[in-house]
Amino acid sequence: MPFSQRFRLFISNLPLLSICLGIGLATLTGVILLIGASPIAVASALWNGAFGTRYNTADTIVQTIPLLLTGLGVALAFRCQLFNIGAEGQFLVGAMCATWIGTMHGVPAPLHLPLALLAGALAGAAWAAIAAAMKIYRGVQEVLSTLLLNFVALQLLAWMVRGPLQEAAKAFPQSDPLAIPARFLILIPQTRLHGGVILALIMAAVVWFYLKWTAGGFALRAVGAGAEAAEAAGIPLNRTLITAFLLSGALSGLGGAVQMCGVLYRLSEGFSPGYGYTAIAVALLANLNPLGVVPSALFFGALTVGGVAVQQRIPGVSAVVVQILQAVTLFALLGYAWAQGRKNQRTGSEE
Amino acid sequence: MTALFIFSFFIQSLTYATPLLLASLGELFSERVGVINIGLEGLLLIGALTAVIVSTTTGSPAIGILAAMTTGMITAALFALFGVGMRRDQVIVGTTINFLALGLTGVLYRAWTAGGTKAVSAPTIPPLFGNGGTAVNAVTLGALLLVPVAHWLLFRTRLGVTLRAAGEVPEAAAAAGTSVNRLRVLVCMVTGGLCGIGGASLAIGISNTFTEGMTGGRGFIALAVVIFGRWTPFGALGAALLFAAADVAQARMQAAGVFRIPYPIFLAVPYVLTLLALAIRGGRAKAPAALGQPFEQG
Numbered sequence: 216m217p218f219s220q221r222f223r224l225f226i227s228n229l230p231l232l233s234i235c236l237g238i239g240l241a242t243l244t245g246v247i248l249l250i251g252a253s254p255i256a257v258a259s260a261l262w263n264g265a266f267g268t269r270y271n272t273a274d275t276i277v278q279t280i281p282l283l284l285t286g287l288g289v290a291l292a293f294r295c296q297l298f299n300i301g302a303e304g305q306f307l308v309g310a311m312c313a314t315w316i317g318t319m320h321g322v323p324a325p326l327h328l329p330l331a332l333l334a335g336a337l338a339g340a341a342w343a344a345i346a347a348a349m350k351i352y353r354g355v356q357e358v359l360s361t362l363l364l365n366f367v368a369l370q371l372l373a374w375m376v377r378g379p380l381q382e383a384a385k386a387f388p389q390s391d392p393l394a395i396p397a398r399f400l401i402l403i404p405q406t407r408l409h410g411g412v413i414l415a416l417i418m419a420a421v422v423w424f425y426l427k428w429t430a431g432g433f434a435l436r437a438v439g440a441g442a443e444a445a446e447a448a449g450i451p452l453n454r455t456l457i458t459a460f461l462l463s464g465a466l467s468g469l470g471g472a473v474q475m476c477g478v479l480y481r482l483s484e485g486f487s488p489g490y491g492y493t494a495i496a497v498a499l500l501a502n503l504n505p506l507g508v509v510p511s512a513l514f515f516g517a518l519t520v521g522g523v524a525v526q527q528r529i530p531g532v533s534a535v536v537v538q539i540l541q542a543v544t545l546f547a548l549l550g551y552a553w554a555q556g557r558k559n560q561r562t563g564s565e566e
Numbered sequence: 567m568t569a570l571f572i573f574s575f576f577i578q579s580l581t582y583a584t585p586l587l588l589a590s591l592g593e594l595f596s597e598r599v600g601v602i603n604i605g606l607e608g609l610l611l612i613g614a615l616t617a618v619i620v621s622t623t624t625g626s627p628a629i630g631i632l633a634a635m636t637t638g639m640i641t642a643a644l645f646a647l648f649g650v651g652m653r654r655d656q657v658i659v660g661t662t663i664n665f666l667a668l669g670l671t672g673v674l675y676r677a678w679t680a681g682g683t684k685a686v687s688a689p690t691i692p693p694l695f696g697n698g699g700t701a702v703n704a705v706t707l708g709a710l711l712l713v714p715v716a717h718w719l720l721f722r723t724r725l726g727v728t729l730r731a732a733g734e735v736p737e738a739a740a741a742a743g744t745s746v747n748r749l750r751v752l753v754c755m756v757t758g759g760l761c762g763i764g765g766a767s768l769a770i771g772i773s774n775t776f777t778e779g780m781t782g783g784r785g786f787i788a789l790a791v792v793i794f795g796r797w798t799p800f801g802a803l804g805a806a807l808l809f810a811a812a813d814v815a816q817a818r819m820q821a822a823g824v825f826r827i828p829y830p831i832f833l834a835v836p837y838v839l840t841l842l843a844l845a846i847r848g849g850r851a852k853a854p855a856a857l858g859q860p861f862e863q864g
Contacts, residue, residue, distance in 0.1 A: 246670065246673065249674075250673060250674065250677035251677065252677075298655075298657050300604075300661070345841075349841070349844065349845050353844070353845050353846075355844045355845060356853065358602070358604070358657055358858075359789065359790075359793060359844065360841060360844065362604070362789065363786075363790055363837045363840055363841050363844075364837075364841070366783060366787075366834070366837045367834050367837045367838060370830040370831065370833050370834035370837070371830070371834065372830075373833075374828050374830035374831055377828060377830070378828060492664075492665075495658070495661050496662075496665065499658060530680075531676060531677050531680055532676065533672040533673045533675075533676040533677075533778065535668055535672035535673060535778060536669060536672075536673050538665045538666070538668045538669025538670075538672070539665075539666060539669035539670055539673065540669070541665045541669070542662050542665040542666035542669060543666075545658070545661075545662040545665070546648065546666075549648050549652065549654045549658070549659065549662070550652065552654065553652035553653070553654060
């Protein structure tokens, strides 16, 4: 579809989208009023927390990076109609393997960071490969296997920080800090903004290019549009599914590695507030478009940072208020997709 | 002494299995009718918070449980509206329900306790018999009794046949005069009600309080329970007991300080077992054929 036509379609759907978002925001406002807080105060605390100072803005971007990478992973899998909801587990194993390499002695300094990142991506891909094999050879739905693998990864992490990866001092359930050469450079002094943001943006462009312009990306989209038709057209179904799974896992695993090498430097339990789950919302808000994942991840990153500020500044309001905002956004989008489908049906135009 | 130890271990496992069993029986019905609801975690949370607030306010655990059932059903109705009525992808709708519930319960609880400054001690469900470590309450007993009832309903009644048909070949069920989507919505509500009670049993049967995200993945374990139990009520009972026993054993071993195996590995066992069971039996072998597929009545 040419851009001008797509733009016109977008404009014609704006009123509908506004109605859906409006209903969502009204609901959220209702909840805030119900608990006796001021919606305006919450909104302003949210905004100031996310973008109020240079440090906060940088932190919003820092929170965006893991969401961007895992969001790309989820979007890629969903484009192939693979419901990989295991981004969280893939993120965790990516962080574990990056920590393993990053805390290793005797690695040549210039190679330390690339190797740690590679290890994270490979680990994420390997974790996804389990679900891929189960789907292809045993017909196990990936929704179930990837979800279960998230919990295995969580326990694996709990064991790692008490066993193989525990700090040399053996005092706390955490790893030793990553070697300095295995860390990203800080881009802006006195903030936590690190070089991983550049890598994440490059990955968004790479995934976009892959999906749009390569044969592999075409096969992936074709399988997503209809597995049977794609197979009839000569696209190898299983190979495409495996590729999608591995790439999706690698992106999430890379996300975990970047979080270790860029922000945390040290593995501990509970270091992920559920990036891999939020990634689902990120990918959906972006309509599964890799370039759209960038603003979408920024939106959710801002919500995360802003939510903490809300809890600090407004007594009685919990940071999880942003979870409601996430849910409301998703419900609005779901309702919008439904209403749009009905409208198309009525006017007889194709979706 | 040993006998008493084993007995109290068994009873405690039963108590811990109750929320799992209720949620997985709900999910079992849901999946049998063709709806995959991964929002169980959220439904449990909603039930847990409702039970704590209502039982504290009214002083009656029974009213608390009823209220939890009601809010569970209301939340499930929202799920059904999007997942069945609007035919949106059920996995996505379920995920959204989890976000909503985590946010809503966290915000409401924090507001209700004035930012955590007010101490809450909710009245607990009184034991029917036994005391201390061997107490069994009415919700646990009810959940256990529900297992044969669910089996009978699913496999021995006309409603059960219709229900399973809607999950296997919805076209055929519709041709036979069933309103597939209406049936699915009703079952979703039942699932919500059962999860609500399950959440209540967790909050005022085990923990006696509410904490943000207190379900700790039990809703997801319940999904595993359904699979491990091969979509049958008795299978779900066995699986729920297994998962709960692993949890109790882990807690006791940690308390006693005996670790021959690191406890995270111990906790991972049920998930690994479920994955293995899925891999060995094959996923399509037992799962309802039309699971997760929206249906448009012609």
